[in-house]
Amino acid sequence: MTSTISVLGAGSWGTALAIQAARNGYRTLLWGHDPIHIRTLQQNRTNQRYLPGFVFPNTLETSSELAEAAAFSDLILIAVPSHAFKDTLIKLRRFTGQQVQIAWATKGFAPNDGYLLHYSVERIFSKETPTAVLSGPTFAREVAADLPTAITIASNHAGFSELLTRIFHSARFRTYTSTDMIGVQTGGAVKNVLAIASGIADGLNFGANTRAALITRGLHEIIRLGLELGGRQETFMGLAGLGDLILTCTDNQSRNRRFGLALGQNKNRAAAREEIDQEIEGVSAAKETYLLAQTHGIDMPITEQTYKVLYESLSPLAAVQNLLDRELKAES
C-alpha cells in the first residue's frame, strides 16, 4: 500500500498540502525548483517565504532534484503555478516509471493553448495514467493551521481518489470525491477571474449589493462555460464551484481579490502585481477564459470586462458601467 507522496511546488499551497499529508503519517517529499530556497526550508524546517510560522512534521522531507522526487514515490501531486505545469510534467516524464499516478492542485489552464490541465497530463504521459485534481475553498494558511476545511478530489480512477482520500482526509480536512474532473478544473480556474472582478468592485468602493450580484452572475458564467466543456451542473454548485467562488470573492486572503482591489484603487497592473508578490492565477485565466468563451460562443460579460481591464487598459469604472449598461434580459 502506498505510504509515500511527492509534492511538486514549494509555494504556499504545495507546502500546506505536504504538511497535511505528513501530519497524516505519510512520508512526504516536497520538491521545489530553486535549490537555495529548498536548502533554507531544509535548514529551518519551515517555509518562511511562502507559509511562515508552520513547522514541518518529521515525516516531511525536501528536495530540489526532480529525479529524487520521482524515485521517492510513484504518487505525484503537482502544486506548481499553471504557467509551469506543462514544463514540470515534461521534465518529470524523464524520471517516472509505468506505475506513476498524477494528481494536481494547480488552478488554471495550460498557458497559450487554453486547455484544462488534464489534457497536458494525457498528452505528456498517457490517457491510461491515473489522474486526479484537488480543488475547493482552501486557503493554504488555514489548511496549515489545521482549521476545518473541505475539498473535492475528482479522479478518472476510483482507486486513485480513495488513495488520495486516505492520504489527505483528517478530522479537520474533509475530502469529498467526484468523477467530474472537467467541472472541478473549470470552477477552480474561472473563479480566479471573478475574484479579480469582485476585488475591483470593492476597490471602487461599491457595496455589498454589487459583490453579491457579481458572485451570482459570475457563477452563471462558470456554469455556462463548464457545461459547454463537459462539466456537470452539480459540480458548479459544490465546493470546487460556488464554494471556492464565495471564498475568493469575499476574503482578503485571496491574492486574486487583493490584486483586483489594488486595480480598483487605481494602481496599475505592474504595481498591483508587485504588491501581492505571489502567483495571481486569474491574470492568465482571464485571457484563456475570454478566448474560450469566444471560441465556444458563450456569453461571459464579467470575464470579458475583466479581460479588457487587464489586457486592453479599460478603466475599472468603465468596465463596471459596461456591465450595468448591458441590454436588459431575463435572469438565466
Ligand SMILES: NC(=O)C1=CN([C@@H]2O[C@H](COP(=O)(O)OP(=O)(O)OC[C@H]3O[C@@H](n4cnc5c(N)ncnc54)[C@H](OP(=O)(O)O)[C@@H]3O)[C@@H](O)[C@H]2O)C=CC1
Ligand atoms: N495558496 C493557496 O491558498 C492555494 C493555491 N492554489 C493553487 O496552487 C497553485 C500554486 O500556487 P501557490 O503555491 O499559492 O503559489 P505561491 O505564489 O505561493 O508559490 C509559487 C511557487 O511556485 C514556484 N515556481 C514558480 N515558477 C516555477 C517553475 N517554473 N517550476 C517550479 N516551480 C515554480 C515558486 O518558486 P519561486 O519562489 O522560486 O518563484 C513558488 O515556490 C496555483 O495554481 C494556485 O491557484 C490552490 C488552492 C489554494
Ligand SMILES: O=C(CO)COP(=O)(O)O
Ligand atoms: O484558490 C484559492 C483558495 O481556494 C486561493 O486563492 P488565491 O489564489 O486568490 O489566493
